[in-house]
Amino acid sequence: MVRFIEYLALYILIVFLQMILFDNIQITGYLNIIIYPLFLILLPFNTNRIILLFLGAVLGLTADIISCSFGVYSIVFIFLGFVRPFLLRLFVKTDLEDSPAMPVSGVMGAASFLQYLFVIMFLTFVSVTFLERLTLDYLWVAMLKILVSTVVSSLIIYFLQLPLNKLNKNTWI
Amino acid sequence: MYRLFEFVKRVYVFIVFIALEILAVSYYQRSSIYTNAKIVVAVNSVTGGLQEEIYDMKTFFLLRNENERLNDEIAVLRNKLAQFESDSTVNWTEFYDSTTLKYSYIPANVVNNSYVKQNNYITINKGTVDGVSESMSILVGENIVGYVITSSENYSVGISLLNTNFKTSGQEINGKYTGAIGWNGVDIKKATISEIPKYAEINVGDTIVTTNFSSKFPQGIKIGVIESLELINATYYNAEMSLFADFTTLDNVSIVNFRDYYEKTELESRIEGY
Numbered sequence: 427m428v429r430f431i432e433y434l435a436l437y438i439l440i441v442f443l444q445m446i447l448f449d450n451i452q453i454t455g456y457l458n459i460i461i462y463p464l465f466l467i468l469l470p471f472n473t474n475r476i477i478l479l480f481l482g483a484v485l486g487l488t489a490d491i492i493s494c495s496f497g498v499y500s501i502v503f504i505f506l507g508f509v510r511p512f513l514l515r516l517f518v519k520t521d522l523e524d525s526p527a528m529p530v531s532g533v534m535g536a537a538s539f540l541q542y543l544f545v546i547m548f549l550t551f552v553s554v555t556f557l558e559r560l561t562l563d564y565l566w567v568a569m570l571k572i573l574v575s576t577v578v579s580s581l582i583i584y585f586l587q588l589p590l591n592k593l594n595k596n597t598w599i
Numbered sequence: 600m601y602r603l604f605e606f607v608k609r610v611y612v613f614i615v616f617i618a619l620e621i622l623a624v625s626y627y628q629r630s631s632i633y634t635n636a637k638i639v640v641a642v643n644s645v646t647g648g649l650q651e652e653i654y655d656m657k658t659f660f661l662l663r664n665e666n667e668r669l670n671d672e673i674a675v676l677r678n679k680l681a682q683f684e685s686d687s688t689v690n691w692t693e694f695y696d697s698t699t700l701k702y703s704y705i706p707a708n709v710v711n712n713s714y715v716k717q718n719n720y721i722t723i724n725k726g727t728v729d730g731v732s733e734s735m736s737i738l739v740g741e742n743i744v745g746y747v748i749t750s751s752e753n754y755s756v757g758i759s760l761l762n763t764n765f766k767t768s769g770q771e772i773n774g775k776y777t778g779a780i781g782w783n784g785v786d787i788k789k790a791t792i793s794e795i796p797k798y799a800e801i802n803v804g805d806t807i808v809t810t811n812f813s814s815k816f817p818q819g820i821k822i823g824v825i826e827s828l829e830l831i832n833a834t835y836y837n838a839e840m841s842l843f844a845d846f847t848t849l850d851n852v853s854i855v856n857f858r859d860y861y862e863k864t865e866l867e868s869r870i871e872g873y
Binding site: 449450452454455456457458475476479480482483486493494495496497498500501504505507508555557558559561563564567568571 | 611612615616619620622623624626627628630654713714715716717718720756761763783784785786787788847
């Protein structure tokens with residue numbers, strides 16, 4: 427129950443930060459900061475796969491309402507919920523797969539966490555960009571936008587999860 | 600039966616995944632800029648005040664530039680007015696009668712504006728109680744920004760020119776051939792004008808303005824300046840232009856009400872395929 431409340435608080439915090447802060451940081455048209463996937467990234471290693479799919483759908487619906495892009499984020503985050511276990515298997519030591527711990531850099535190792543994070547963010551931006559555009563025109567410019575947004579959003583997410591390392595060490599392992 | 604049960608047990612995650620994706624895709628397919636904007640208006644009625652505060656904070660540091668822009672705009676309008684009023688053949692009392700004006704302008708402030716997405720929207724702090732309604736154009740100074748797609752009592756949401764679904768027509772300022780205005784979804788300072796007939800005398804550096812075909816925009820509103828041109832299949836031009844409006848600093852805007860909008864669109868709708 428405590429864990430449920432902690433994740434609910436995390437969900438609200440992420441949505442609030444995205445809406446209040448990151449949706450208002452508009453430095454250039456090439457940079458779109460999205461931190462929604464942080465919630466799916468931080469769900470415990472042993473999260474049930476069906477729960478992952480439904481949480482992806484809920485997160486997607488929230489993001490679609492806030493971003494006025496009905497359906498796009500739902501499609502992408504359900505997909506992320508589906509592929510997350512495969513990605514964790516790629517980047518995580520086998521003994522962690524069934525752990526109730528939170529996948530943060532302190533548990534996974536900074537290099538593994540960054541790879542896991544970067545792949546999720548790259549998949550997010552590629553899917554969001556092409557689902558919104560539905561065209562391959564200006565492909566190189568779109569790819570540049572995807573790359574810049576992936577790198578900056580990944581770095582922001584990396585720094586946002588750092589305080590959770592301490593919390594994770596104290597309570598969740 | 601046991602085999603079937605075992606099979607379902609093995610693939611049930613995939614089945615749930617496909618079912619959820621089908622639901623999301625059907626939502627995605629059925630949505631339009633209008634349904635999306637209605638959701639934004641509904642969210643705004645809850646978070647409108649908060650969004651306004653945040654946008655005010657963002658634009659606070661741009662106030663000096665915004666004041667300069669407004670001063671310039673006033674000077675241009677005063678000069679135009681002085682020119683017009685020197686014309687003694689016009690009955691100015693009749694001219695200023697608000698009931699006979701073809702267009703009327705409603706001042707508004709932007710309370711939320713995105714420009715980093717593919718489909719961007721603008722939220723303004725005027726709604727139906729202020730006389731704002733669907734299809735009114737949104738201008739900053741004398742430049743095109745977007746048009747209103749839905750309104751609540753106190754707020755309206757407009758589709759930005761920086762939205763891949765934005766469509767209107769444009770033409771060279773002194774020309775007669777028109778093209779379709781659109782946004783490529785990437786560069787916030789540039790838009791495209793396509794399918795201008797090859798007979799058009801159009802060059803790099805020409806100014807593109809709105810046409811009299813539009814029911815939303817008054818004719819002659821500035822859009823951008825042509826930066827590059829390409830002749831396609833020796834039949835028409837596609838061009839890229841730099842936009843006049845700076846979408847990163849939108850604050851004070853004007854909403855334009857075309858009084859004959861409903862009469863014109865209703866008449867056009869009577870003809871099938873118009």
